[in-house]
Amino acid sequence: MIELTTPLKEDIIRQLKVGDVVTITGNIYTGRDAVLPKIVNAAENGSLKNLGIDLQGAVIFHTAVSPAGVGPTSSNKVEIECTFEPLSKAGVKMHLGKGAISKETVKALAEQNAVFAIIPPVTALLGSQTVEKEIVAFPELGMEAFNRLKVVKYQAIIAAAKGESIYE
């Protein structure tokens, strides 16, 4: 098992390959359908800093954050998958969710030296491995707001890296 700590460095990402099981420790962001397109807009108009967001080396976990906990939603929803490329260009190194993504997205990730990892929907386990959570931006979206989590050893498997996909 490969132990990763955020923010993720370029050379660490370069070594990851499809099928690697990794642990993730440190601060990660969360977002899904409602908020990720807004984060893309913020990245493109240069307002991320005003929102208190630093995407360099970041992990974005596709989940809501509710009193019930966290768990991956399908990353191949249109409004989520279309954010892979622009958010990778803005510095995100790992997109964390579930489900098969398109060949175009796999290729776009490779071009930015970013990866897609899948995480089982293990809410109770993830709850025991989440030590802090706070809303960073767009609180009006409730459980779909942009959050920061401090996590310890979330387990995930690399599903897309270097232009290859685990689903092929």
Add this chain to the structure above:
Amino acid sequence: MNNIIDKVSECLVRAGSTFREDQKTAYRNAIANEPNNQSCWVMQQELDNALVAEENRSPLCDDTGIPHLFLEVGPNCNVTGELLEQIKEGIAQGLRQLPGRPMAIKGDDNARIDQSGGLDEDSGALAPSPILIKPVKEDVLRLTVLMLGGGPAIRGVTQRVFHKHNVDVVIDEIVSRAKEGVSKLGCSPCVLAVGIGRSQFEATSLMMEAMVYGDFGKQSVFEKIITEKVNESNIGPLGLGGKHSVLATFAKVGPQRASGVRIVALRPCCCFEPRRASVEL
């Protein structure tokens, strides 16, 4: 203190947080027999998750599901409006205790459809589905709470099959629909819930009954055939490949119409479903 409200509340928390023993055994057997290491890792994570959830009495999944209720009524038992109100209150209290994901949609018909009215922050505001009532010979009043998540609802299908007077035709169609649903469901291995009846309502009711009574350790020949055929697809847990796309099939075949058509309800239940628990009231 109200005895029925408390019992229903506790039952809901158990449904949302606990694997039954037959479910744990099914996972352990699958892990022991799965040659794909990545799929083993997924199933071990899911089993570990269940053990942590049970210990903490916390949700198995952050999509805590919509409460669906199944009430068995024995010959000398009475169902009153007051009882149904107490069950409803027990569900609300259980949702707050679990806690359920706050996902009751506010507003009028249109606002509830397009979600423009926002969400109620109270977990307990989530209305349960209508109660399905079944007369039973056992002299008991027993409520089963099922917590049904959104992913399987998206991939489920209730549709006719022209059976051509051959049960294999119906099985093959169920397998075909199941393979499509399982491949698109992110959270597997699945359990296939199947109801076969004379109308959409009846087939869906039978599918609910299958989820209430289904046992991983007691599979009929009909159920085993469906499970084995879907597992030939090699979809595997989370779509990572392997022998265990489906852990079991829970099927209920009801009375049938004198015609060339059968109505089949199919739900590819996610890796934690059927999240269910029962209580005698």
